[in-house]
Amino acid sequence: MENGSGKAIGTLRVKTGLAEMLKGGVIMDVVNAEQAKIAEDAGAVAVMALERVPADIRAAGGVARMADPTIVEEIVGAVSIPVMAKCRIGHFVEAQVLQALGADYIDESEVLTPADEEYHVDKWQFTVPFVCGCRNLGEALRRIAEGAAMVRTKGEPGTGNVVEAVRHMRTVTDEIAWLKGLRGEQLFTAAKDLQAPYELVKWVAENGKLPVVNFSAGGIATPADAALMMQLGCDGVFVGSGIFKSGDPSARAKAIVEATTHYDDPAIVAKVSRGLGEAMVGINISEIPAEQRMQERGW
Amino acid sequence: MKVGVLALQGAFREHIMSLEALGATAVAVRLPEQLDDCAGLVIPGGESTAISKLMTSYGFYEPIRRRHDEGMAIWGTCAGAILIAKEIVDAVPDQRPLALMDVVVRRNAYGRQVDSFEADIEFDALRDPFRGVFIRAPWIESVGAEVEILASHEGHVVAARQGDSMATAFHPELTGDPRVHRYFLEGVVAG
Secondary structure, eight states: OBOTTOOEESOHHHHHHHHHHHTTOEEEEESSHHHHHHHHHHTOSEEEEOSSOHHHHHHHOSOOOSOOHHHHHHHHHHOSSOEEEEEETTOHHHHHHHHHTTOSEEEEETTSOOSOSSOOOOGGGOSSOEEEEESSHHHHHHHHHTTOSEEEEOOOTTSOOTHHHHHHHHHHHHHHHHHHTOOHHHHHHHHHHHTSOHHHHHHHHHHSSOSSEEEEOSSOOSHHHHHHHHHTTOSOEEESHHHHTSSOHHHHHHHHHHHHHTTTOHHHHHHHHTTOOOOOOOOOGGGSOGGGOGGGSOO | OEEEEEOSSSSHHHHHHHHHHTTOEEEEEOSGGGGTTOSEEEEOSSOHHHHHHHHHHTTOHHHHHHHHHTTOEEEEETHHHHHHEEEEETOOTTOOOOOOEEEEEETTTTOSGGGOEEEEEOBTTOSSOEEEEESSOOEEEEEOTTOEEEEEETTEEEEEEETTEEEESSOGGGTOOOHHHHIIIIIIIOO
16 A cells, blocks of 8 residues: 555554554543533543443343444544444454444454354454454454454453453453563463464563553443553553443543543542442343353454 | 653653653653653643643643743644644634644544555655654644744645744654654754
């Protein structure tokens, strides 16, 4: 895609570059233009255009698919911040459609019902960048090998329960620390154990971090939840059901944005946490049957 | 030399690393009082709406303007270039610029993410071309008489300077090439 001036679109640097610009920010799930504007006004760095938030997907059951194009277009037209949208795992045609609709990032997401139980989308074929979920380092590196320009730890979407988000973030961090301590020949076996490409494993061992931006997702419902994930080392947060399933979405959204910026200043987290009304009603993970846990989707 | 990097949101860590690699002391600025001993301030790329809302909530406008009047140099990249402009085209409602540079900047001028690109840029004061990374980038639509144009791309101004203020539409902090950071430290902050 180069021309005479050396101009190039859709390069890895351009794809990962947008994720770099989102760092320290909050990406909010929205289902219509009105919610998208509330998110933008609250200081969201991007919105995720959906037909239903994960809590409602969970409640509705059935097959969850890419949002109706009219919803994506409505949201793209309503705000000037980046708009992300979800496609089903492996559904490369939904991804093509979302790219054509002007989505700025595609989330190949376990929140929707997988379309392919063997293959994820070959993300190198697209100009638009992708973000994918992970529960551990191996899963993150497999997605990056497929072309993901950003990852997010999965957590358990639609629960308002941060415990799985914490588990996945800690797992990724611990595995990176483990790789850093390995000798050269041990990295080959580590790559086998992680089921990840050796070159990426070696890069992580040498640099002590993921090669792309990593946000936290799946269960963040309060400003303190967001600050917790930031202190655990993520680059920013996705908040799905936690905002628009709460009593006062606008105030809560703004508070989560401020807590994400000032995550290491407890006085500010305390100040912004006051008087936000009801948080979303949470679900204990043990109450969700194993086959309904979204984090198990993808491999 | 101590340089602050506004760390409310965006790619501030990359600026800090780039500046420190050149021997400067770079600090993440999250509260206005941290500006007091900074000789320069970088406003990084990020989402200009999110950054401007946090700047309002935490009272940054007046202190940045005051410190700039007192001689603090300033460099805005991408979102930062939008925020230091005199006027923003396609701003969101209530989005106020700092008005530290006599330029008009257009937000999202190149379009959506699929239109984001990288290209070689002829940057005045650098001998060889610089790889410009443009992410949902703005461009500088017009400049005042006091403003020096540092770089243009396909007919649009993408870098400019006015005294101790500099704006770039692209992201030198994503390239690993230190030349624009060096220009800022040696030519704008110390200059």
